[in-house]
Amino acid sequence: MIAIIQRVKNARVTVQNQVIGEIAYGLLLYIGFEEGDDLETIQGSINKITNLRIFADKEDKMNLSLIDINGELMAISNFTLPADLNESGRRPSFTKSAKPDIAEALYNLFIEECKKQSIKIACGEFGAMMEIESIADGPVNFTLKK
Numbered sequence: 001m002i003a004i005i006q007r008v009k010n011a012r013v014t015v016q017n018q019v020i021g022e023i024a025y026g027l028l029l030y031i032g033f034e035e036g037d038d039l040e041t042i043q044g045s046i047n048k049i050t051n052l053r054i055f056a057d058k059e060d061k062m063n064l065s066l067i068d069i070n071g072e073l074m075a076i077s078n079f080t081l082p083a084d085l086n087e088s089g090r091r092p093s094f095t096k097s098a099k100p101d102i103a104e105a106l107y108n109l110f111i112e113e114c115k116k117q118s119i120k121i122a123c124g125e126f127g128a129m130m131e132i133e134s135i136a137d138g139p140v141n142f143t144l145k146k
Helices: 039-051 100-116
Strands: 002-015 018-023 026-032 062-064 072-077 120-123 131-145
Touching: 002 039, 002 072, 002 120, 018 072, 018 120, 026 039, 026 100, 039 100, 039 131, 072 100, 100 120
Parallel strands: 026 072, 072 120
Antiparallel strands: 002 018, 002 026, 002 131
């Protein structure tokens, strides 16, 4: 699993001109699943993401986590993240990406596992063409590879 984690002031996702999810202060997460990802991968990633100390404390130091600030999470499935750009040629290779049916099941599992943690979560729509709007806070961005 590969994730791009972005600290945001707010974010929203639109599909076919209809807002299907939005969050206030928290994290915008783009996640791509790879062959071999499983429940253990997802649980470890959620633990890491929700406990990353990337929010400012009273001294303006990154010392607080998403859980500490009672922040919100938006999860957007992104099959392009596992792409291999190092092969010759100009077309990305997606051979490491999980097959669509497996990736969709993993994405749904990711969302369910977040809900079990009592994290307020908004989601995109798997496989849909989405418009994602956000206001970055920082910018503060991280890449997680599990």
